[in-house]
Amino acid sequence: MGSALELAVNNFVSPVILCFLLGLAAALARSDLSFPQAVAKGMSLYLLFAIGFKGGASVADHGVDALLIMTLIAAVILSAGLPFLAFFLLKVMTRLSTLDAAAVAAHYGSISIVTFVAATSVLQAQGVASEGFMVAVAAAMEAPAIVSALWLISQRGDSGAQKSGMSAELMREILLNGSIVLLVGAFAIGWITGAEGKAEIDPFITAPFKGVLCLFLLDMGLVAGRGLRESKGAMSRGLVLFGVIMPLAGAMFGLGAGALLGLSAGGVALMMVLSASASYIAVPAAMRVALPEANPAVYLTVSLGITFPFNVTIGIPIYIAVATAVIGG
């Protein structure tokens, strides 16, 4: 376990995580440092394309097997099931209304693709191999949690639930949101073109990747810090505690699922990261449409201001250390 601790410390002082901390500190200190919106959007498009393409190329290299199918099924079950655990914890730990608790719970079944990309980068830096298809697993975990949250509300007869629901239009928007389309599309292109295709664009998707990720996480640190600064009054002690406990609990389910499936240490670590992370792009958008009465200051702050920084700075090193300690690597 000593080497696991060393791994955790090394991860913590990586450029990626330190850039995030810089952004967080700058925002909390009220610095005027900021990224133009178009630049941040461009960086996220680049990262999604690169990670999707590399994942697809890796699957082309290793082929499709039962493990991929089983992992996708497990991912959907995890995404649909974790909101129930989150909802239970929120009801025990906070005084949130059913509507707000369900809205927050939806975020914790879904995933943060940035956390996933950061974890992938840290794994690569540590030389810990992972299954390329985990990119597809990430995409599969975006939507089921939203259905679970809406079901939770409809079962409890909340006034907002009478008007809410998963319309076909909303489902289309969730499944076809730009991040998912680019991630899955790049994955498919990487899969179709394989190693040859990857070789053609490798200088573009590999060499600048980490530098772009550093800048993007610097921006995400600024966003998270601003969110925290402006969230005064929206957060209770119980909610802050939930934002730290829930990712750890989710990660344990990811560990169990990954170990049962027989994933590699890197694959288990990524499964833990996906189960631990909380959405702050796709789910908030879905909640604004389906549950506009739920308070966005609550679900965005706990997801983006508490859980995201926790996962990027402390969670990822812990998940990688635990996965390598349990699975070996």
Added chain:
Amino acid sequence: MEMHEAKRVEIIIEAIMTKRLTDLLMDSGVTGFSVLPVKGGSGRSGHWTREGTIGRADGMSCVVCMIRPDRLDGLLEAVMPVLERHIGVVNVTDAHVMRAERF
């Protein structure tokens, strides 16, 4: 120059609901409108700014249209399903336009 009476309807709505709103406007026969970005503001949900928004759920947009006064009630009834549960402001002001046949 001859001027004609019109109503200027300005709807500030959550950005994510903009398409739903403009679809309803089109369905109700209002085919002329403008969608403007909102840089930031403050309201019952607190202060916000466009800077640092990361998802489609963030931010507001402003939909502006000019219509004949007799079409106002129909328009407001048509867009109410999108507006009633969401953050936003609807305001209607008297205006004058030069080419009445366009509204």
